[in-house]
Amino acid sequence: MSWGYKPNNGPQKWVENFPIADGVRQSPIDIVPGQASYDAGLKPLDLKYDPSTCLDILNNGHSVQVTFADDTDSSRLTDGPISGLYRLKQFHFHWGASDDKGSEHTVAGTKYPAELHLVHWNTKYASFSEAASKPDGLAVVGVFLKIGGENPNLQKLLDAFDTIKSKGKQTSFANFDPSTLLPGCLDYWTYDGSLTTPPLYESVTWIVCKEPITASSGQMAKFRTLLFSADGAAPDCMKTARVKNEDELLSKWCSSSS
Numbered sequence: 001m002s003w004g005y006k007p008n009n010g011p012q013k014w015v016e017n018f019p020i021a022d023g024v025r026q027s028p029i030d031i032v033p034g035q036a037s038y039d040a041g042l043k044p045l046d047l048k049y050d051p052s053t054c055l056d057i058l059n060n061g062h063s064v065q066v067t068f069a070d071d072t073d074s075s076r077l078t079d080g081p082i083s084g085l086y087r088l089k090q091f092h093f094h095w096g097a098s099d100d101k102g103s104e105h106t107v108a109g110t111k112y113p114a115e116l117h118l119v120h121w122n123t124k125y126a127s128f129s130e131a132a133s134k135p136d137g138l139a140v141v142g143v144f145l146k147i148g149g150e151n152p153n154l155q156k157l158l159d160a161f162d163t164i165k166s167k168g169k170q171t172s173f174a175n176f177d178p179s180t181l182l183p184g185c186l187d188y189w190t191y192d193g194s195l196t197t198p199p200l201y202e203s204v205t206w207i208v209c210k211e212p213i214t215a216s217s218g219q220m221a222k223f224r225t226l227l228f229s230a231d232g233a234a235p236d237c238m239k240t241a242r243v244k245n246e247d248e249l250l251s252k253w254c255s256s257s258s
């Protein structure tokens with residue numbers, strides 16, 4: 001049985017197949033702004049995305065993911081807390097069963113209804129899969145979603161959901177510009193952490209934006225129509241956040257860019 005988010009294969013069980021779940025730099029964490037230290041040496045994020053690198057949108061059974069061509073440097077992240085150039089590989093979301101929870105990171109205990117992850121890999125390595133297990137291999141930009149006005153850019157993704165309702169479905173998805181999902185202000189917290197899904201590699205420089213973007217409650221409901229289950233199997237609504245139980249919420253030293 002593969003990993004998921006149910007009692008029998010969820011976050012509390014992942015350590016059985018992925019012992020690094022009990023590692024020293026596991027994500028997500030509770031970000032406590034009052035405990036973050038301002039680092040004047042941190043640069044502003046430099047994100048440049050080329051919509052023509054957008055390839056397809058996929059239900060992989062544990063999230064909805066938009067995948068990018070990463071054979072050139074045209075969609076990439078530089079500066080911020082990282083050195084070198086990291087290429088955008090994919091972005092995906094984590095969300096909950098209701099609007100009061102769903103984000104993986106929390107801010108002084110506050111949960112957002114969802115969290116966007118833009119996954120980039122360090123071009124000092126030959127590929128994403130080579131980079132994914134290296135301590136400086138990945139940089140993931142996290143953006144919180146809060147309930148507010150309808151988000152027309154997000155809607156472009158949601159409009160594709162009916163064709164990828166069940167696990168394993170994918171469809172072509174062209175000319176989407178991920179920068180339309182970024183907040184206006186790119187101030188961020190950063191810390192060294194891990195993938196929040198198996199294999200949980202401790203290879204991620206986390207860059208979590210302070211400013212959320214908005215989604216309407218109806219748009220959040222659309223995420224919940226996606227299924228973990230494959231076609232024909234008993235429908236099993238997807239909710240996809242690695243949330244340790246309350247007392248396990250680790251707050252950890254973070255730097256702040258502002």
Ligand SMILES: NS(=O)(=O)/N=C1/NCCO1
Nearest residue numbers: 117119140194195196197
């Ligand atoms: N939630 S996460 O840490 O971004 N997890 C992954 N897994 C593959 C790429 O990013």
Ligand SMILES: [Zn+2]
Nearest residue numbers: 092094117196
């Ligand atoms: Zn993620």
